[in-house]
Amino acid sequence: MVKETQLYDLLGVSPSASDAEIKKGYRKMALKYHPDKPTGNEEKFKQVSEAFQILSDPDKREVYDQYGLEAARGNAPAGNPFAGAGAGAGAGGPGGPGGTFHFSTGNGGGAHQFSSTDAFNLFNQFGGFEDLFGGMGGAGGGSGSPFGNAHFTSSSSSMPGGMPGGMPGGFGGASGYGGGSQYARQQREPEVIDLNVPCTLEQLYTGALKKMKIKRRGPGGQIESTIVPIQLKPGWKAGTKITYKGMGDYQDGQRQTIRFIITEKPDPNFTRDGNNLKTTLKLTFKESLLGFQKVVTTLDGRRIPVNKTTTTQPGSLTKYPDLGMPISKQPGHHGDLIVEFDVDYPAYLNDRQKEAVREVF
Incomplete structure (x- = not known):
């Protein structure tokens, strides 16, 4: 007992x-x-x-x-x-x-x-x-x-x-x-130095090994270079912090602590909203009325078919569950992929086009 x-x-x-x-x-x-x-x-x-x-x-x-x-x-x-x-x-x-x-x-x-x-x-x-x-x-x-x-x-x-x-x-x-x-x-606590780690959205989606080259002062004031590896986990967000003790400048008998902060680079096709990914799909006016067949390529290279046979309103959205960003706290789970439709709505109709609309509608 x-x-x-x-x-x-x-x-x-x-x-x-x-x-x-x-x-x-x-x-x-x-x-x-x-x-x-x-x-x-x-x-x-x-x-x-x-x-x-x-x-x-x-x-x-x-x-x-x-x-x-x-x-x-x-x-x-x-x-x-x-x-x-x-x-x-x-x-x-x-x-x-x-x-x-x-x-x-x-x-x-x-x-x-x-x-x-x-x-x-x-x-x-x-x-x-x-x-x-x-x-x-x-x-x-x-x-x-x-x-x-x-x-x-x-x-x-x-x-x-x-x-x-x-x-x-x-x-x-x-x-x-x-x-x-x-x-x-x-000893007093060492000074903490923050350094940003720019990451692409793809790297934060799939995970990646980033190698950060830093310069620091040694005990004698000499400049040293060293490589610090940072293993990005799928789903990490901007603002995530990774702390390395004793990696910075030598100061008052000890080295500073370096705190790396994840930042996110803009992506040409996707924006992140929490755990969701948003993308915009451009449609012609004809496609918005008669339907379309298109493909969205995800950050990990998968090709997702986006098809519609009915009319599509400008600015409308379609949601695809579990195709967004990985959720780091819930391995195996993802957010949603949200597709917004941008219709090339005509700013001007000629007489023939106006007559066709009158006949149809």
């Missing part, structure tokens, strides 16, 4: 969940609440990450099961058998009632407060960037990588068996427990 289930509930798993189920639950919930997702919630993202950080460590999980969250954080209430034991995690196993428990927060005593920086670090070490943005062709790297710590998976080939810190599956140390995280908390 566990003392509380709060952390298990955050990951959507039961208290008897296996390590694999805990990892799966973390991945699902971290992707759901990541601040760069439409469903993002930074506070929830941080809570989910801390839950995984504790439950994926066998020692901390046992402390949590027996004594609750504050104990697992290292804030031992008076009377607990591991109260005051601040050094040597793993120096002894958890004991039964009356025994001793050697527990460490990794910062030399005293509990570390789990931060948003810790959450992003854990997410990155877990490979979260590729899940979030659909993969970048395996692009990753160590200190020489152009991606810095911009919410991107960083390889660590010099650390066999995974990162240090004792987390199962090689994810330890990503939580930021230790002096490095404390230093990060003391």
